[in-house]
Amino acid sequence: MLVFDHIAIAAVSLPEGAAATEAALGTQLQSGGQHPDFGTYNRLLGLGPEYLEVIAIDPSAPPIGRARWFHLDAFAGPPRLTNWIVRVPSMEAALEALGPEYGEPVSLRRGDLRWRMAVPATGLLPFDNCAPAMIEWETEPPLAALTDRGYRLEALTVSHPRADVLAEKLSPHIDDPRLSFVRGLPGLRAQLGAEGETFFLS
Numbered sequence: 001m002l003v004f005d006h007i008a009i010a011a012v013s014l015p016e017g018a019a020a021t022e023a024a025l026g027t028q029l030q031s032g033g034q035h036p037d038f039g040t041y042n043r044l045l046g047l048g049p050e051y052l053e054v055i056a057i058d059p060s061a062p063p064i065g066r067a068r069w070f071h072l073d074a075f076a077g078p079p080r081l082t083n084w085i086v087r088v089p090s091m092e093a094a095l096e097a098l099g100p101e102y103g104e105p106v107s108l109r110r111g112d113l114r115w116r117m118a119v120p121a122t123g124l125l126p127f128d129n130c131a132p133a134m135i136e137w138e139t140e141p142p143l144a145a146l147t148d149r150g151y152r153l154e155a156l157t158v159s160h161p162r163a164d165v166l167a168e169k170l171s172p173h174i175d176d177p178r179l180s181f182v183r184g185l186p187g188l189r190a191q192l193g194a195e196g197e198t199f200f201l202s
Helices: 014-025 069-074 091-098 163-170
Strands: 003-010 030-035 040-047 050-057 080-087 104-110 113-119 133-137 152-159 179-182 187-194 197-201
Touching: 003 014, 003 069, 003 133, 003 152, 014 040, 014 050, 014 197, 030 104, 050 069, 069 080, 080 187, 091 104, 091 113, 091 133, 152 163, 163 179
Parallel strands: 003 050, 080 133, 152 179
Antiparallel strands: 003 080, 030 040, 040 050, 104 113, 113 133, 152 187, 187 197
């Protein structure tokens, strides 16, 4: 079974992405860390049982010799919501169910955190990056280190010209009423709530 883990906002630079996200939500993000294997770094916001990640290429990182996850090598333009990530109990079982196009398992670590991600060789996930990335945590997720400011993920809409095909492929494996699929240009739109207010990220 696939379970929401986090959503990711990509940016050309992390300061720009953090500033745009903080302005949109009216709150500050917390420090994340560096990902040496993919030459990226991030900042985070707790969403209760999930979290939000703002991620960008780390300009201080050396060349990594592979495509970066989330197709960040090709990212351009203003910060925007580009990916949703689902937690899986077994990466091998998830890849068998969904297909090898979702990537190869890569073992990663940051500080005390240990996890595996399925990353395609090109960095681009199926359905023009609108299919979920998959993560298998080998330690607890970083939620305990994030201050709960009351923000929650209330809805995630996945738009794609073949949204019906993606929905059919995923529906046997994820059961979450917050998730919907609509036909349209490739993209994501998240609805967050906090203290009676509603915020949208896309």
